[in-house]
Amino acid sequence: MKKDKKAMYLIKEKKNWTQAQSYCRSYYTDLASGLDQVDGEEMKALFAGCVMSVWVGLFRDSWRWSDGSDFSFRYWDMQLFNDEQNKKTCAMTLLNRSGKWSSDECDKEKPFFCYDDKLILIKENKTWEEALDYCREYHRGLVSITNPYQQRWAEVRAKNASSPFVWLGLRYSCTLDLWFWVNDKLVCYEKWGREGKAEECGRAVGMQSGGQHEWVSQRENEKYNFFCFK
Structure with missing residues (x-):
């Protein structure tokens, strides 16, 4: 499965971990989280010869990532990570060291x-299929939402919509009798409205542009604004 590429930013202004998390969630999506980001080539390219310790999105509550990503691998510097270090609660990466x-x-x-x-x-108001084609032609596809932090970020954007719902990349398959994201992400996070999950042919998901921003099953020929990944 191809991973979605995410843009990485090194913020050189010094903040404590909680302030850094709040800043990232306000201006970007979140602190760098998950191995594909923290050990990724894009982060390494941002080092640019720097020697410093830099906050990432890992914090100690049985060590969890800030954005809810799975944590199953540790890359601790064992020369530094002694018993005293193990009591400390936020993680950093050691640049160029x-x-x-x-x-x-x-x-x-x-x-x-x-x-x-x-x-x-x-x-722009388009049917779900039209929105899917538009995102694939001009961007990277209709958006999938797999954790509450992505949901929160989508909610911020949805407030500016000019339609009552905003299309997501989640569709119902009559053949398989299940909901699936069009980019093959697992449906492991959901925010359905109380009566919003109508499992019928020709249905896809629109997020409410106001209120609680819940997900509601909509007929695919309805025309709404939509979210794309750049």
């Missing part, structure tokens, strides 16, 4: 990495 991870007290101020899913709102 070892590239490995260490931890520190969350109130220390450091630069940090943000990532951006590049989710954009297209304020």
Whole structure:
């Protein structure tokens, strides 16, 4: 399965971990989270000869990523990660030193990495199929939402929509009798309205542009704004 490419940003302004998380969630999507980001080539390209410790989105609650990504691999610098270090609760990556991870007290101020899913709102009314074709032609596809932080970021954008719903890339398959994301992401996060999940042929999901921004099953020939990944 091809992974969605996310833009990475090194923010050199020093903040504590909580402030860094809030900044990333306000201006981007979240702190860098997950191995494909923290060990990815794009992050390494941002090093640019820097030698510093930089916050990433891993914090100690049985070590979880800020954006809800799965955490199953550890790349700790064991020379630094001793018993005393193990008691500290926020993770950082060591730029141009070892590239490995260490931890520190969350109130220390450091630069940090943000990532951006590049989710954009297209304020044109199209059927679901038309929206799908448009996103594939001009961007990378209709948006999938797989965790609450992506949902939150989509909600911020949805408030500017000119239609009551905004199409997502989630569609119902009569043949398979299931909902599926068109980019093959697993349906592991959902935010259905109380009576919004009508499992019928010719249905796709629109997110409410106002209110609780819940997901509601809509007939595919309805015309709404839609979200694309850049």
